[in-house]
Amino acid sequence: MNTELFSEIRLMETAKLFSDSFEDPSKFAYHGTSTLFSREIESSGFRYPFEVIPPGDLLALADSLPEAEQALANTLRAAVRPTRLGFAPYSYAAVDYALTGGGQVVRLCRRAVDAGGRPSETIVARLETLAGAEPCVYAVDLSDPDDLNLAFDRIFIQSSSPVETSRIAAKMVLPSDFDVMKLRALQARKPLANAQYEPAALVAKLKRA
Structure with a gap:
């Protein structure tokens, strides 16, 4: 696995987080996460379910929400089901998830706490630990996906199977204070839905989620 240094200039000028060696849309997809999980990912790969x-x-957090927040409570309850592993077809899109630290479930927990929910000690400790960890993104080689259960939902690649460590090609640790709003310009310039039209696109070969 290669480790690359973050370049905001490269990201904003090219919409590429990594160097060109790891920016091939026929081969790579990208997973944003926290360095809190790096040791496990780099030794055991991406586990499913996680x-x-x-x-x-x-x-319990869902049940503690005020009556006015029942839509959020229902979303939290639905999050109990095993969540598929998510990979972005373009590297810039993984930055948003890396800055969150733990993906969609962590975002929901933070929203619930802000809305008046009562988190368990475990949730409080996990949110505090994630807040102190660094965001990072992995470039993952999915070019030979026959042994994986992958699907493309027209925006992200979803995996319902583990992804081995041997597929991790590169890693990048990001500055925690990167302004996520800067990604909006990249989203407009390079929409995720366009990934399926790239030459020999990986996502075009996958089943639809």
């Missing part, structure tokens, strides 16, 4: 927060704690 639980950032114990299901019982998510349900």
Whole structure:
């Protein structure tokens, strides 16, 4: 696995997080996460299913939300089901998830706490630990996906199977204070839905989610 240094100039000028060696849309996809999970990812790969927060704690947090927040509570309850691993077809899109630290479930927990939910000690500790860890993105080689259960939802690649460490090609640690709003310009210039039209696009070969 190669380790590359973050360049904001490269990202904003080219919409590429990594150097050209790891920016081939016929081969690579990208996963944003936290360095809190790096040791496990780099030794055991991406596990499926993977639980950032114990299901019982998510349900308790959902039950503690005010009546006016029942839509959020229902979303939290739905998050108890195993979540597929997500990979972005363009590297810039993984930055947003890396800055969140733990993906969609962590975002939901933070929203629930802000809305008046009562988190368990486990959730509080996990959110605090994630806040102190660094964001990072992995470039993953999915060019030979026959042994994987992959699907493309026209924006992201979803995996319902583990992804081995041997597929990790590169890693980049990001500055925690990077302004996520800067990604909006890249989204307009290079929409994720366009990935399926890239020459020999990886995502064009996958089944639809």
